[in-house]
Amino acid sequence: MPKFKLDETDHKILDLLIDNTRIPFTDIAKKLEISAGTIHVRVKKMEEAGIITGSSLQVDYKKLGYAFIAYVGVFIFKTSQTQFVLERISEIPFVTVAHVTTGKFNIFCKIRARDTAHAKDVIYQIDDIEGVSRTETMISMEESINDKKRLLHSIFKEI
Amino acid sequence: MPKFKLDETDHKILDLLIDNTRIPFTDIAKKLEISAGTIHVRVKKMEEAGIITGSSLQVDYKKLGYAFIAYVGVFIFKTSQTQFVLERISEIPFVTVAHVTTGKFNIFCKIRARDTAHAKDVIYQIDDIEGVSRTETMISMEESINDKKRLLHSIFKEI
DNA sequence: GGTGAAAGCACCGAGTT
């Protein structure tokens, strides 16, 4: 893997864009005291290198009536069925992420739902998949940080 | 909580913006066959209503050398210490999310690291927090979907 | 790799229906 080399200026650009993709390049240019054209070229390069893969809107799902978050650990009868089950789980609406994991569970996923009744429906769909022996649910009662900016800072301190 | 009412047009706008925040409003306008000014007004309203809370850049952390993802379940001696431990965990670099949960664990978090050695450092920092009795780590070996667009579609089908 | 200017667009508020 040919690692793309980012310099201090790229770090600063990413830092400004990471939690506000709509900040004008002219504003970034003023802050970094370089020209807007340069910002444009550098961002484009980072996109081409695959460092920047896209942008996404942050939506408040609570406001849409979807305040419920849970993590579901999935046990599978035979590990050879893992891939099959992973694909089925990934197709279920309201499952937002799924991982094959080492440790307690074979598969581990996150769900977002309206309420407990709705979550139950989703979990039952997981339980119903062929090859799943049982599931274990952890309901999120409080979410703390979820800060991309901080992660990026930690990474930039190291590289 | 006064729920904000989104109509079909708002759905379509969010659908286009959710995975491309830099799409010009004029492009959205063309696709939906309404004026760009209207797109502008509607987006602003959704921002004011707190439905849209911001935007973020998607960065490929693998390309930056941070390919390791694990989930860590945390056991705490006394549940009264939960809040304290949650705050300490949230301060640790490379912990990306933390939840207070029901079920097996008291706290549940996600970490992003360079490799296993680096992850070990992070997990030891969690273990060292006063009040933590032990942790259980699940290493992600494969991540499947993580698709905001799909979640949004599922929600729009219901509301 | 950076600049600065110019052309082309997009944004966004005001006024209108």
Add this chain to the structure above:
DNA sequence: AACTCGGTGCTTTCACC
């Protein structure tokens, strides 16, 4: 609510350093 329109400001390219 939605439209049009115009001033302002942003993006993007390019010749030049």
